[in-house]
Amino acid sequence: MADKTILIDTSLFIDYFRKTDKTKTRLVQRALQGQQFAISSITEYEIYCGATSAQIQFWQDLLAQIVVLPFDSKAALVAVDIEQKLKKIRRSIDKADLFIAATAIAHDLPFDTLNQKHFDKIERLLLL
Numbered sequence: 001m002a003d004k005t006i007l008i009d010t011s012l013f014i015d016y017f018r019k020t021d022k023t024k025t026r027l028v029q030r031a032l033q034g035q036q037f038a039i040s041s042i043t044e045y046e047i048y049c050g051a052t053s054a055q056i057q058f059w060q061d062l063l064a065q066i067v068v069l070p071f072d073s074k075a076a077l078v079a080v081d082i083e084q085k086l087k088k089i090r091r092s093i094d095k096a097d098l099f100i101a102a103t104a105i106a107h108d109l110p111f112d113t114l115n116q117k118h119f120d121k122i123e124r125l126l127l128l
Contacts, residue, residue, distance in 0.1 A: 005036040006128060007069070007104040009113035010046045010096075013039075017058070030112065038067040040075075040103035042096050069107055071099050078102040082122055091121050101125050 008027065016027040030037070044063060051059050079102035086093060093101075097118050104111040110126040111119070119125055 004034055005038055005067075005109055006030065007100070007107070007109040007111045008037045008039050008043070008066075009100060009111065009115065010043045011114035012112060013043070013047055013062070014050075015114055017055075026112065026114065036067075038069050038107070038109060039063070040100045041068055041070050042099045042103065044068050046096055069103050071103055072106070075099065075102045075106040078106045085123060086121060089121065093118065093122070 008030075012025070012027045012030075016022060016025045019025050022028050027037075047059050047063070048056070079098050082093075082098060082102060082105075097115075101111065101119055101122050104126075105122075105124050110128050112128040113119060116127060119127060
């Protein structure tokens with residue numbers, strides 16, 4: 001993957017979908033900076049779960065341009081490590097967020113989200 005590739009959280013896609021002026025979204029700003037996007041298969045799942053049948057084509061067209069990384073064995077082991085470390089400091093994280101963060105770490109990609117607080121206690125996760 002190109003060294004300008006970043007893993008994008010679901011929150012950036014929701015922001016893009018909701019805003020009328022797409023140029024003001026972080027997703028578009030990142031694209032204009034020449035960054036390439038990847039998403040976790042968990043993000044793909046979240047997007048399609050939240051979509052109405054009328055929105056499916058919009059999401060299919062957008063996601064067809066983006067690399068989807070699987071939540072694989074390597075990411076699963078990273079997720080276990082994250083969860084154990086968070087338990088030690090009495091923190092928890094939503095499972096979907098945990099799996100998305102683990103995918104970023106497993107693929108050694110920086111991660112962009114609009115929900116920094118969800119991810120700020122995860123070691124080794126490079127938040128943008």
